[in-house]
Amino acid sequence: MFWSAVWAIFWKDVRAEFRTKDILTGMLVFAILAVLVFNFAFDLRVERPQAVIPGVMWVAIVFAGMLGLNRSFILEQDRGSLAGILLAPVDRSAIYAGKVLGNLVFMITVEVILLPVIVILFNVNVLMPSVLFFVLLGTVGFAIVGTIFSAIAVNTRAREVMLPVLLLPVMVPVLIAAVKGTAGILDGETLAEQMGALRLLIAFDVIFLGMAFLTFDFVLEETG
Amino acid sequence: MIFLTAALIAIWLLTFAYLLYILQRIHSLEQEIRSLEVLLEETRQASQG
Amino acid sequence: MRKRWGWLEILAVVAAILVALNFYMGLIYAPDPSNLQTEVTRKAQHIFYYHMGMNVMAGLGMFTNFLASILYLITRRRFWDAVARSAAEIGVVFGIGVLVSGSLWARPTWNTWWTWDPRLTTATITVLLYAAYLMLRNAVEDPERQARFAGVYGIFAFLSVPITFMSIRLWRTIHPTVFGGGNPAAKGAFALGPHIRAAMQFSSITFMIVFFVFLALRVRVALLEERVNALRHHVDTRLSQGAEAEPIRR
Numbered sequence: 001m002f003w004s005a006v007w008a009i010f011w012k013d014v015r016a017e018f019r020t021k022d023i024l025t026g027m028l029v030f031a032i033l034a035v036l037v038f039n040f041a042f043d044l045r046v047e048r049p050q051a052v053i054p055g056v057m058w059v060a061i062v063f064a065g066m067l068g069l070n071r072s073f074i075l076e077q078d079r080g081s082l083a084g085i086l087l088a089p090v091d092r093s094a095i096y097a098g099k100v101l102g103n104l105v106f107m108i109t110v111e112v113i114l115l116p117v118i119v120i121l122f123n124v125n126v127l128m129p130s131v132l133f134f135v136l137l138g139t140v141g142f143a144i145v146g147t148i149f150s151a152i153a154v155n156t157r158a159r160e161v162m163l164p165v166l167l168l169p170v171m172v173p174v175l176i177a178a179v180k181g182t183a184g185i186l187d188g189e190t191l192a193e194q195m196g197a198l199r200l201l202i203a204f205d206v207i208f209l210g211m212a213f214l215t216f217d218f219v220l221e222e223t224g
Numbered sequence: 225m226i227f228l229t230a231a232l233i234a235i236w237l238l239t240f241a242y243l244l245y246i247l248q249r250i251h252s253l254e255q256e257i258r259s260l261e262v263l264l265e266e267t268r269q270a271s272q273g
Numbered sequence: 274m275r276k277r278w279g280w281l282e283i284l285a286v287v288a289a290i291l292v293a294l295n296f297y298m299g300l301i302y303a304p305d306p307s308n309l310q311t312e313v314t315r316k317a318q319h320i321f322y323y324h325m326g327m328n329v330m331a332g333l334g335m336f337t338n339f340l341a342s343i344l345y346l347i348t349r350r351r352f353w354d355a356v357a358r359s360a361a362e363i364g365v366v367f368g369i370g371v372l373v374s375g376s377l378w379a380r381p382t383w384n385t386w387w388t389w390d391p392r393l394t395t396a397t398i399t400v401l402l403y404a405a406y407l408m409l410r411n412a413v414e415d416p417e418r419q420a421r422f423a424g425v426y427g428i429f430a431f432l433s434v435p436i437t438f439m440s441i442r443l444w445r446t447i448h449p450t451v452f453g454g455g456n457p458a459a460k461g462a463f464a465l466g467p468h469i470r471a472a473m474q475f476s477s478i479t480f481m482i483v484f485f486v487f488l489a490l491r492v493r494v495a496l497l498e499e500r501v502n503a504l505r506h507h508v509d510t511r512l513s514q515g516a517e518a519e520p521i522r523r
Contacts, residue, residue: 148425152409152422155418156412162409162412165409166405169430169433169437170433172440173437176441176443180444196443200443203436204436207436208432215346219422227378228316231320231377234374235327235370235373238366243490246490249494250493253498260505263508264507
């Protein structure tokens with residue numbers, strides 16, 4: 001029952017988005033532009049742009065991700081469909097899980113295009129399996145915390161501004177661990193040498209997933 | 225020595241400013257409660273009288 | 274003008290006395306640490322008795338907010354929400370104090386106003402975290418919803434602090450600059466003689482009590498604000514109900 005609800009919500013969001021692709025194209029264009037802008041910004045000061053690619057890539061992912069998070073919940077609220085979902089006898093955590101999976105799919109879709117673009121433009125192989133592993137873990141962490149925070153932020157006065165304000169300080173450990181791991185691998189180190197970063201990301205994902213499941217009910221108590 | 229003095233002044237200012245802010249809020253809120261209670265009493269009498 | 278001398282007023286007086294004593298203990302009783310080289314660093318070290326005190330207050334504020342957030346979500350009593358808001362405010366105000374006083378201490382000690390070491394960076398992010406908490410509260414009108422959202426965010430915020438600290442320590446292992454331990458004393462690296470230790474302990478206790486006094490006062494403000502809003506609401510409904518009655522004469 002729980003899983004069918006999760007699947008239903010997930011599939012609803014994914015189908016709706018893949019029909020119009022509004023948010024996805026916005027996220028993708030933004031991410032690529034961000035990477036380009038950073039490249040120009042750092043180009044004059046850094047000997048080889050490759051050195052800053054890990055950081056640039058993750059900043060682009062995070063900010064594009066925030067665009068996606070924001071839009072999805074705002075659209076729900078504007079259309080009034082959130083109220084409809086809440087009337088159904090569905091466990092609130094199922095709504096949360098479905099939305100996290102949906103956001104995860106959107107972000108991975110963007111990354112699937114963004115990363116090859118980075119490889120082509122900067123001649124840096126970010127498609128190595130260990131790098132992809134870090135990208136996945138970091139994206140999962142982002143989706144876990146971002147989904148519940150955007151559910152909160154969408155109900156506040158300055159809702160577009162609120163999400164980055166709430167999310168970014170909490171995302172710092174993910175950002176640091178993901179960038180360090182990515183940079184280490186790109187510098188030629190092995191995955192085993194990145195155990196610290198890896199452990200941190202996994203710990204973050206586990207702890208905050210647990211907390212989100214415990215507290216999401218409190219966020220969506222009333223309708224809409 | 226100058227850093228010590230500057231630090232102490234900054235800290236005292238910060239602490240006292242916050243304390244004064246709290247105390248002033250308490251005072252004005254208590255005043256507002258008193259006048260609201262009076263107002264409430266008047267409306268109660270007005271609707272009964 | 275009723276002058277109530279309840280437990281809080283007495284405690285406030287005690288706190289004030291302790292603060293005055295702390296001034297003596299920190300600046301006069303405690304000697305200059307023996308191992309510091311220059312006159313400036315020796316004198317500047319005395320900032321520590323206030324710096325640590327504010328650290329205690331900020332830390333207590335954040336931890337109290339964590340507990341109060343949980344307690345509110347469980348019990349739904351407005352009291353816990355008032356405590357949560359008040360504690361977070363104290364955490365931010367005195368967290369800023371920690372950063373400012375630390376910066377003023379750092380200048381003579383390390384010849385720089387700022388350094389990206391783990392403790393300092395974590396402290397900055399933490400202050401921003403709780404500032405975001407207060408921003409969130411101000412962005413939600415409905416009090417019940419505000420309390421709920423703030424409760425959830427407060428829990429997340431507190432849990433993120435140790436993880437953030439570990440991640441920054443991870444970051445800093447590649448670029449060791451100022452590599453302190455977890456102890457601020459080790460960072461400033463001043464010798465802990467018995468007098469200094471006593472002054473430190475006195476400072477800690479003083480500021481724990483000051484924290485409690487500030488918290489109680491700020492909670493009183495929050496509860497008064499709720500009372501005012503409730504009264505205003507009553508007056509408004511009465512006025513709209515009794516619209517045909519005689520106008521209020523002042």
